[in-house]
Amino acid sequence: MDLSLSTRTEGDRTVVVVGGEIDVYTAPKLREQLIDLVSSGQYHLVVDMEGVEFLDSTGLGVLVGGLKRVRAHEGSLRLVCTQERILKIFRITGLTKVFPIHTSVEEAVAATD
Amino acid sequence: MDLSLSTRTEGDRTVVVVGGEIDVYTAPKLREQLIDLVSSGQYHLVVDMEGVEFLDSTGLGVLVGGLKRVRAHEGSLRLVCTQERILKIFRITGLTKVFPIHTSVEEAVAATD
């Protein structure tokens, strides 16, 4: 399964909907996408992972890279994820402490903490 | 995809419905099935291949083996197949001259030539 990416704007947030497999093969596309968004001045990102079927540590690295980029501009990167398999990988690596993880895009878009 | 097999009787014919992949891994099961039928006195077989997704030369060998067995009892082995990919393998090996190939189970069950 390949990676699919689409982006839309909701208020001051940019929602990136990711589907398919984020692995060492497809992660560069996601990295490009995140870099493009930050370069074009979009610093408040919501990454919707509900359609993600596979995520490995390379994908985690890309998300952390995105987080560092938006933080450099006082931005935010929020995740939407309710899949236990995927959440487990965030827990194993301690990244649940680093990313705000929401159960829906609405919740993530509304969040301000 | 594994092999699925089911048999039913229609008049004096026994219809064997085969689904999935007939390859070197699953062909022994089909061979067993054909041997069992002949051992139990069923010499007029119709093999419905419409659900077959993959067939290799090992599978062809098993069908030919079945044909030889029923012929030893003046029986018949008819195939039902309309899938071009599968028909091609029968053509390449010259087996279209050996097996009566029908477009439906009804046609095969009714055939007497």
Added chain:
Amino acid sequence: MALVELLLSPLPSHVRTARLVAVAAARRAGLDDERVDELRLAVGEACSRAVGLHARHAPDVPVRLTVADDVSGLTLTVSDAGPAAGPVPDDPAEGMLADEPHHGLDGHGDPDVALAVLNGLVDDVTVKTEPGATVVTMRWPLPAGAGPRTTIVAQR
């Protein structure tokens, strides 16, 4: 050049693994679906043949599949250590009908019929035989601009 090499102990189930690997590599390289179907069957034939020969003659030696792709196309080889391949039969059906009824009872098919299918199926196939070894080489050209598929839909 991207290269995958698969060594398989001679078991029927491993033929499936070989098909999986070859099909995945072919899709990745951009081969179209119809050719992928052809390749799946061709690799299966070459590997069933090799696995059958090894099971009978060299059970401890692995069968070797390589898949390589470069801009010009996809090249697959299947190497076995069985007795050298005979000539491809003109009329495989006749041979199959003439076989003893117990023929193929070890679960493996007839290596010559596998070769006949390969030859009938693949445009560019060569079979190189030496005493006690055979290498089947198959080539498929790749469509221009073929490559890995990634869907990017950006709506800003």
Added chain:
Amino acid sequence: MALVELLLSPLPSHVRTARLVAVAAARRAGLDDERVDELRLAVGEACSRAVGLHARHAPDVPVRLTVADDVSGLTLTVSDAGPAAGPVPDDPAEGMLADEPHHGLDGHGDPDVALAVLNGLVDDVTVKTEPGATVVTMRWPLPAGAGPRTTIVAQR
């Protein structure tokens, strides 16, 4: 013992091939679906790690995956020729946040984070390091009576 050995030139797409092979072998061996998901990710991590190291340090040397199953279980090994693995980081998140922003820009992830995921995920994993080489060995027990699935429905 059924053995599959896969040699891969160090390309990201080959990590997918490795996952495919391992998952097919595990399903065939009868591993349950939840464990298969675990194995898919674990093999992916071990191979991404190895492929990344080879791409940087030994681009001409293939990465090696073996899958073996016997009655007691399924054993997978991934061997690389990169610099020996360091200790598994206690807090991978911290390390990732501390990395230079250009880190991982060659498309490959952090080998230590991959190891941390492997360790957190798989119950029975050992990492054997020598200077310039690492072998990751993972084992999964197989359910009693596991084996290839074939459906036979006979209604006479």
